[in-house]
Amino acid sequence: xxxxxxxxxxxxxxxxxxxxxxxxxxxxxxxxxxxxxxxxxxxxxxxxxxxxxxxxxxxxxxxxxxxxxxxxxxxxxxxxxxxxxxxxxxxxxxxxxxxxxxxxxxxxxxxxxxxxxxxxxxxxxxxxxxxxxxxxxxxxxxxxxxxxxxxxxxxxxxxxxxxxxxxxxxxxxxxxxxxxxxxxxxxxxxxxxxxxxxxxxxxxxxxxxxxxxx
Amino acid sequence: xxxxxxxxxxxxxxxxxxxxxxxxxxxxxxxxxxxxxxxxxxxxxxxxxxxxxxxxxxxxxxxxxxxxxxxxxxxxxxxxxxxxxxxxxxxxxxxxxxxxxxxxxxxxxxxxxxxxxxxxxxxxxxxxxxxxxxxxxxxxxxxxxxxxxxxxxxxxxxxxxxxxxxxxxxxxxxxxxxxxxxxxxxxxxxxxxxxxxxxxxxxxxxxxxxxxxx
Numbered sequence: 355x356x357x358x359x360x361x362x363x364x365x366x367x368x369x370x371x372x373x374x375x376x377x378x379x380x381x382x383x384x385x386x387x388x389x390x391x392x393x394x395x396x397x398x399x400x401x402x403x404x405x406x407x408x409x410x411x412x413x414x415x416x417x418x419x420x421x422x423x424x425x426x427x428x429x430x431x432x433x434x435x436x437x438x439x440x441x442x443x444x445x446x447x448x449x450x451x452x453x454x455x456x457x458x459x460x461x462x463x464x465x466x467x468x469x470x471x472x473x474x475x476x477x478x479x480x481x482x483x484x485x486x487x488x489x490x491x492x493x494x495x496x497x498x499x500x501x502x503x504x505x506x507x508x509x510x511x512x513x514x515x516x517x518x519x520x521x522x523x524x525x526x527x528x529x530x531x532x533x534x535x536x537x538x539x540x541x542x543x544x545x546x547x548x549x550x551x552x553x554x555x556x557x558x559x560x561x562x563x564x565x566x567x568x
Numbered sequence: 569x570x571x572x573x574x575x576x577x578x579x580x581x582x583x584x585x586x587x588x589x590x591x592x593x594x595x596x597x598x599x600x601x602x603x604x605x606x607x608x609x610x611x612x613x614x615x616x617x618x619x620x621x622x623x624x625x626x627x628x629x630x631x632x633x634x635x636x637x638x639x640x641x642x643x644x645x646x647x648x649x650x651x652x653x654x655x656x657x658x659x660x661x662x663x664x665x666x667x668x669x670x671x672x673x674x675x676x677x678x679x680x681x682x683x684x685x686x687x688x689x690x691x692x693x694x695x696x697x698x699x700x701x702x703x704x705x706x707x708x709x710x711x712x713x714x715x716x717x718x719x720x721x722x723x724x725x726x727x728x729x730x731x732x733x734x735x736x737x738x739x740x741x742x743x744x745x746x747x748x749x750x751x752x753x754x755x756x757x758x759x760x761x762x763x764x765x766x767x768x769x770x771x772x773x774x775x776x777x778x779x780x781x782x
Contacts, residue, residue: 357719362711391712392719403719406711416684416707418721470630493630497576497620498605505571505606505617507632 359419472502573633686716
């Protein structure tokens with residue numbers, strides 16, 4: 355039986371809706387009283403695995419799930435060995451550099467050399483500043499990255515922005531965007547190549563569903 | 569003014585109670601409607617910073633907070649350059665190796681060479697199996713580590729256990745303990761050495777409070 359890894363959080367609702375449209379019902383995961391992390395869809399065709407976003411590519415990479423849905427930002431940051439299949443076109447957000455609105459920095463190149471940049475996305479941040487040839491110190495944080503500039507620990511942050519509300523509330527502004535992100539369908543490379551459980555059929559159906567404008 | 573970094577989650581309530589006992593009131597952080605991550609205590613003596621557990625040592629290491637409270641597990645895993653001051657004796661838990669109760673593994677040495685161990689504490693896990701001279705592959709996960717053995721992705725997990733309820737509910741049992749953990753008071757090394765804002769006085773008071781059995 356196929357297993358699909360689904361991400362907790364922002365992308366879950368749309369992921370479940372998409373799978374429903376191709377006949378796989380994992381809506382039990384949306385029930386707030388649900389404590390199960392593994393369920394079989396009503397039609398008995400597939401299993402759903404509910405995990406942290408960053409863990410989705412891990413389960414897919416190890417073949418514990420043949421398919422997964424995850425934000426492009428996680429794929430960019432972790433570079434897991436999975437097949438990138440379809441841009442699912444929901445979950446839009448962008449990876450941005452932000453600074454204090456009151457600061458004099460209008461562009462990343464205005465940042466002082468050897469300044470500090472706080473981020474949960476240390477690899478993305480490091481790569482970006484490396485591409486600018488601007489040496490900065492990346493400060494790894496796990497939450498509330500906006501506290502970096504507020505407390506004075508860092509000059510800037512690299513973080514995922516969707517509505518921009520958190521930035522505004524904390525007096526920060528975006529000065530550039532590294533890349534844009536949406537939800538992606540990924541697969542375990544070997545399962546995909548061997549067309550395990552007629553995977554290609556399901557992928558084709560998902561691809562068609564995404565192409566139909568809602 | 570001194571800044572104290574406090575960890576969100578399990579350790580917060582006791583951390584705030586401890587600081588109250590030495591005259592610093594950050595109980596506003598416990599108000600469920602509070603959205604502020606930085607507050608000044610009622611007496612105006614110190615600022616409190618509410619951050620993710622793993623971020624506490626970061627703020628302390630960079631000197632953005634002179635003091636912090638955090639679990640020993642985080643110090644073991646991240647090895648931040650902070651001064652370890654006082655064992656605060658609350659927040660007891662242990663770092664354990666657990667396997668499926670139905671498995672044949674009774675000790676870590678029973679695990680197959682090159683088997684897989686899932687963990688959020690990849691450094692602790694790697695060091696432990698290295699000390700056993702047992703080569704295993706560490707699978708980094710961010711949440712619900714118990715899914716590792718359940719899905720068959722890993723033979724074992726290394727995870728923090730407090731009551732053991734999550735393990736029991738998922739049919740897992742502990743086979744060994746790597747170390748025990750409690751909350752610790754940490755300080756920014758330079759601020760501590762320079763006795764910034766009469767830090768040593770506050771630390772002494774906290775040390776005495778901890779020694780009095782409640």
